[in-house]
Amino acid sequence: MPRTPLIGTLTEDLTLTAGSFIVTIYGDIVVPRGEVLWMGSLIEICARLDISENLVRTAVSRLVSADRLEGERVGRRSYYRLAPSARAEFADAARLLYAPRDRANKWLLVFDADLPEDQARRARMAKVAPGLWISPDRADLPATHAPILRAEPVAGIDRLSELARFWDMDELHSRYRAMLDRFRPLADRLDDITPEDALIARLLLVHVYRSVVLRDPGLPEAALPEDWPGTEAQRLFRQLYLALSSNADRQIAAMMEGEAGPLSATTDRTTARLAALTT
Template sequence: MVWIGNLIETCRSVGITETLVRTAVSRLVAAGRLRGERDGRRSYYRLTADAQTEFAGAAALLYGPAPAARWQFVLINGPAPDEIMQGLERDGFAKLGPRLAMGTHPATHLPERVVVFDATLATQGGALKDFVDEAWNLPRFAAAYDEFLHRFGGFSQRIGDGSSLSPLACLVARLLLVHQYRLIMLREPQLPKSALPAGWPGGEARRVFADLYVRLSEKADGHVGRHFIDGAGRLPERTPAGANRIERLEALRADPI
């Protein structure tokens, strides 16, 4: 749980107004992603159970080792399949037909009328890469990773050990780092290395992400512990989940793939 005033202050530092923050929070509450609580004149918010489950799944991809590919076919039954298909494509699935999609990780948040088949990959080499080239727009993801590396690789070199950054600047930089990385990583198909083209930039982007996250976190977490509050008082600088995240990223920046 966190006080909305902390969200407003943090967002203000990157040019997001209080009005926009409150509008976004209200929409997330209406969508069932956040739950609000009041204590006197202050409003606090936390993730709902469904949003927490989704967050945990995303965190496992962002902060954990690369998952093993688990191939699935998803068949959409019933009327109006387009909305479901669009959601699958946002999650990195390839559209094989109006009602059939394929991905390398479990599909989530699917209605009961959808049928899911687990599949075993029995093909390697050129045929697999030819299929991947047709099914997914890999150049789009490669270009996004290259842009991420250009932006945050340069930032990483400029800040050195981070001593010139304030704790708030470290927190904001870490938030922007996660935001930009997740926009690519949670949407790309998570293909096995054998199916990727030569020179795929995803591994280097993962190393830069892990390295910067770890380097920014001491000051960022310190700012949270000194300034962020819930209904009971100040938030802790470090939680067991946060410590586990740092431990995993330490290993990733040494061996990103």
């Protein structure tokens, strides 16, 4: 099924990989609705973005091999749910996307000469010297047994922005700007959007915003570069997500199935998610 004009505009020059987009589908749609999805529904929604059935099946197989998904057959149908190893990571991502985001005003110093750099990057920490890592105090301690100190500024507060150099803020700036350029026009096209386009547009919104916000260290306000676009991007994400959700949730109930039948349009978890976005 070809993309509609609206979806074609939103996906212009956007690279979508099947595995990454499936992760978005599970995080935004499936997790708050029982965590189980029929493979046929996954194939159908990916087809709306020209992701073929073969690519979906290959991506799901790889996600299973990577302990991200678990499969189960019921009769002739295959269903997939999140693997236990993926649930905590999904919960962390959901807090960044949907929960109120209070910027830290303290810092963590981690003294660990053996901390793998890929682990540090996933925790959005930055290396300031050999064996010394820094991150905003986001209330989630890094997974290490090394000493961790909590610090707060006592002087030079007007120069806190100099700490931003330890992260690639230029790349984040560009990604936020690209997200704003892609989705800002959508705000003027919401009055006549179809439920199907609302669902696909919301998934694309989550997919693009998630790819940026999971890299954002969440620096304190005083440490952010001037004209930081992340704040506007968060505001646009919340505005569009709330505006799209009534139609999108209706489409979920109409086209997507779990092991117990059609997915619910809303659940306690989806209602709580929307409430958090309004605060």
